[in-house]
Amino acid sequence: MIFKLADIKGDVVRSADVAIIGCGAGGGPIARELASEGHSVVVIEEGAHFTRDDFSLNPAEAYMNLYRDAGQVITFGLPFILMPLGKTVGGTTTINSGTALRILHPILKKWHLNHGLSDITEDELNLIYAYLEEYLFVKRADPEVAGKVATTFLAGAEKLGLSCGWLPRNAKECEGFGSCAFGCPSGSKQSVDVSFVPDAVSLGADIYSCCRADEIKVSGGKASGIKGHFLDPRTEKPTGHKLDIDTQVVVLSAGAVYSPYFLLKQGIANSSGQVGKNLQIHPASSAIAVMDERMDAPKGIPQSSYVDEFQGEGIMLEGGTVPPEIHALALPLLGRRSAEAMTSYPNMGIFGGMVCESDSWGRIVKLPRRGYRPAILYSLRGRDVEKAKIATSLMAEIWFAAGAKKVFTPISGHYELTGPKDLARLERSSLRAGDMFAMSAYHPLGTCRMGGDPEWSVVRHTCETWDLANFYICDGSVLPSSPGVNPQLTIMAIAMRCAGFIDERLSSWGRA
Numbered sequence: 001m002i003f004k005l006a007d008i009k010g011d012v013v014r015s016a017d018v019a020i021i022g023c024g025a026g027g028g029p030i031a032r033e034l035a036s037e038g039h040s041v042v043v044i045e046e047g048a049h050f051t052r053d054d055f056s057l058n059p060a061e062a063y064m065n066l067y068r069d070a071g072q073v074i075t076f077g078l079p080f081i082l083m084p085l086g087k088t089v090g091g092t093t094t095i096n097s098g099t100a101l102r103i104l105h106p107i108l109k110k111w112h113l114n115h116g117l118s119d120i121t122e123d124e125l126n127l128i129y130a131y132l133e134e135y136l137f138v139k140r141a142d143p144e145v146a147g148k149v150a151t152t153f154l155a156g157a158e159k160l161g162l163s164c165g166w167l168p169r170n171a172k173e174c175e176g177f178g179s180c181a182f183g184c185p186s187g188s189k190q191s192v193d194v195s196f197v198p199d200a201v202s203l204g205a206d207i208y209s210c211c212r213a214d215e216i217k218v219s220g221g222k223a224s225g226i227k228g229h230f231l232d233p234r235t236e237k238p239t240g241h242k243l244d245i246d247t248q249v250v251v252l253s254a255g256a257v258y259s260p261y262f263l264l265k266q267g268i269a270n271s272s273g274q275v276g277k278n279l280q281i282h283p284a285s286s287a288i289a290v291m292d293e294r295m296d297a298p299k300g301i302p303q304s305s306y307v308d309e310f311q312g313e314g315i316m317l318e319g320g321t322v323p324p325e326i327h328a329l330a331l332p333l334l335g336r337r338s339a340e341a342m343t344s345y346p347n348m349g350i351f352g353g354m355v356c357e358s359d360s361w362g363r364i365v366k367l368p369r370r371g372y373r374p375a376i377l378y379s380l381r382g383r384d385v386e387k388a389k390i391a392t393s394l395m396a397e398i399w400f401a402a403g404a405k406k407v408f409t410p411i412s413g414h415y416e417l418t419g420p421k422d423l424a425r426l427e428r429s430s431l432r433a434g435d436m437f438a439m440s441a442y443h444p445l446g447t448c449r450m451g452g453d454p455e456w457s458v459v460r461h462t463c464e465t466w467d468l469a470n471f472y473i474c475d476g477s478v479l480p481s482s483p484g485v486n487p488q489l490t491i492m493a494i495a496m497r498c499a500g501f502i503d504e505r506l507s508s509w510g511r512a
């Protein structure tokens with residue numbers, strides 16, 4: 001059953017085989033897998049539960065209901081980067097764009113060679129990916145539904161002879177409502193809330209929404225349960241009711257920002273000193289074109305197409321159409337100039353470019369007097385500013401090839417490009433991190449990394465922590481580096497693998 005706040009009339013004290021903290025790309029698959037093996041599973045999720053009927057195509061409402069801190073999570077450093085996180089049953093998958101890609105082969109090789117993870121073989125991962133792709137209805141975006149922004153941008157890329165195409169997505173009969181980031185109103189996107197969660201519940205798992213886990217119970221060097229409390233997820237005001245569960249296994253799947261924060265707060269599982277470090281985020285830039293003809297955004301699939309010509313250099317372009325109120329925030333203009341530019345919204349197209357293999361490493365830290373909020377420290381370093389510039393100028397060049405009259409970029413001194421001369425000036429420019437305005441990031445990873453050496457990693461290849469028996473971490477935080485592409489499918493694959501190890505452990509106790 002999925003318990004909502006109204007169902008909780010007193011303290012919850014119970015036992016189960018497994019407790020999972022967080023119900024996103026990591027937690028959801030583990031819950032379903034273990035429930036399907038007959039284990040009793042309890043999932044604790046801080047956010048509330050919503051269904052497609054609740055999704056109103058209203059971004060402001062969605063930010064309040066489905067996002068942590070109403071979508072205003074930012075990194076501190078140069079530049080400040082907006083990094084939205086989901087907080088709802090389904091986690092960030094409920095508000096993601098549905099792109100479903102496998103890890104790049106050379107990166108898995110680096111995991112083997114540099115991180116001691118040769119137990120995660122390519123053959124095994126490919127089997128899991130294939131299973132997930134079938135379960136989640138992954139297929140290439142339909143050009144008929146993708147919308148004018150995507151088809152126009154791809155036409156520009158093809159004109160320049162760049163490698164490009166349609167992205168694989170976990171969506172079943174997508175109708176192109178243009179609203180992936182605010183909850184899919186047709187239920188087509190196979191996010192965790194509409195796939196793993198209903199299946200886990202039908203197999204007997206219990207999900208407590210609006211419940212924040214506060215502490216892992218530890219006895220005799222082993223995890224033995226969790227404690228938490230119920231709260232209104234919008235106001236964060238506690239209801240006064242507590243949760244106390246005794247379990248044999250605990251899984252922390254609170255995401256790459258909140259899993260390390262949880263551990264740092266409690267002071268556990270950090271003998272390596274690596275908890276919270278090694279943060280990668282895929283910083284992203286954008287380019288907004290003004291075209292002669294109507295683009296009809298946000299109609300279509302927000303993220304349906306890609307240009308991967310420079311993937312080898314760690315640069316990937318992916319569509320990112322947004323409704324007008326969010327689009328206005330990406331324009332590098334203020335006041336009347338912004339209002340005037342927005343009158344062209346019907347003729348505008350936006351595209352995103354991310355640095356998916358980067359030189360920058362950030363950190364999650366616990367600061368006093370910030371409430372239940374870590375600080376996320378991250379600055380663009382090394383070649384990353386140059387890569388963000390290359391991504392932006394490439395997008396601008398593609399837009400011009402597609403017929404754009406003008407392109408807006410988030411780069412100081414280059415906010416409005418009107419043709420090849422401006423583009424050449426941008427390409428020749430030497431930028432500093434502070435010159436990038438309005439960057440965003442969607443893929444925090446790496447802050448409790450997996451590895452073969454307990455001095456350099458927080459969890460083993462099975463996702464069990466080196467420090468505490470029967471305590472697993474499984475979410476974006478355990479990926480030892482970016483997979484080179486959008487991470488949800490790889491997080492789910494690692495979660496399926498982790499569930500197998502937990503099942504073996506629980507079953508061996510059952511047999512003993």
Ligand SMILES: Cc1cc2nc3c(=O)[nH]c(=O)nc-3n(C[C@H](O)[C@H](O)[C@H](O)COP(=O)(O)OP(=O)(O)OC[C@H]3O[C@@H](n4cnc5c(N)ncnc54)[C@H](O)[C@@H]3O)c2cc1C
Nearest residue numbers: 022024026046091092096097098099213255475476486488
């Ligand atoms: C707008 C957007 C678009 C994206 N698009 C894509 C895409 O197209 N393809 C892709 O591959 N990836 C995409 N991503 C990223 C992807 O969704 C995430 O990488 C993935 O969901 C991360 O999984 P996770 O399990 O680490 O964390 P999450 O999915 O974020 O789940 C963590 C959950 O834990 C809960 N939690 C945290 N602390 C506690 C606590 N103490 N107690 C109880 N619960 C807690 C949180 O509320 C949250 O629901 C996108 C992200 C965003 C923001």
